[in-house]
Amino acid sequence: MGWELGKPRPILVEFVEKGLIIKGKTLDLCCGVGTNMIYLAENGFEVTGIDVSKKAIQYAKAKAEHTKAQTNFVIESFVDLSFRDEEFEFIFDMGCFHHVETMDRPTFIKGVYRVLKKGGDYLLTCFSYKNGKAWNHFTAKQLISLFSVRFKINEVRHYSSIEGDGVKRYFYTVWMKKK
Ligand SMILES: C[S@@+](CC[C@H](N)C(=O)[O-])C[C@H]1O[C@@H](n2cnc3c(N)ncnc32)[C@H](O)[C@@H]1O
Numbered sequence: 615m616g617w618e619l620g621k622p623r624p625i626l627v628e629f630v631e632k633g634l635i636i637k638g639k640t641l642d643l644c645c646g647v648g649t650n651m652i653y654l655a656e657n658g659f660e661v662t663g664i665d666v667s668k669k670a671i672q673y674a675k676a677k678a679e680h681t682k683a684q685t686n687f688v689i690e691s692f693v694d695l696s697f698r699d700e701e702f703e704f705i706f707d708m709g710c711f712h713h714v715e716t717m718d719r720p721t722f723i724k725g726v727y728r729v730l731k732k733g734g735d736y737l738l739t740c741f742s743y744k745n746g747k748a749w750n751h752f753t754a755k756q757l758i759s760l761f762s763v764r765f766k767i768n769e770v771r772h773y774s775s776i777e778g779d780g781v782k783r784y785f786y787t788v789w790m791k792k793k
Pocket of ligand 1: 617645646649664667670690691693707708709710713
């Protein structure tokens, strides 16, 4: 798990500590082993995590049981999103969108839009072009073009991070609100 920092993502902590995100019903897309969602739950968010990996969810559940965090888990793919329309006030996506196959991007974006409340926040972090050319390494221009039809873009941030495997990788974080 090269991505796992063993602590919540600094970008998420920053947004929460600055009070930029309303504490409400939250979806952690591709929650992995649950580090970010447990942090959110411990800080007053009502969080559901989805991941396609049964193993990741089992691990996340076991971790959550050792905390006071109230969490929900669903094993499903990000192309399915079996939630009600406008169910969530906040959608957190750390390293999820860059796993979406090119042909599934419209379905994914439509799904995120559907389950997010109007005016709700979507905080997306994905690989940057600066990691080298690849189908899922994005430029700011690409991200804006993909999301700006349905979302109002508040901020696009480009930065590097030393990941769990000790490798420096470049990311974009896009903070947007559902139009
Ligand atoms: C880079 S990890 C990020 C995990 C977590 N967000 C974090 O920051 O620690 C990507 C996660 O996406 C999950 N994933 C991959 N394809 C998926 C799909 N189709 N639907 C849901 N989750 C998926 C993987 O199982 C993995 O846990």
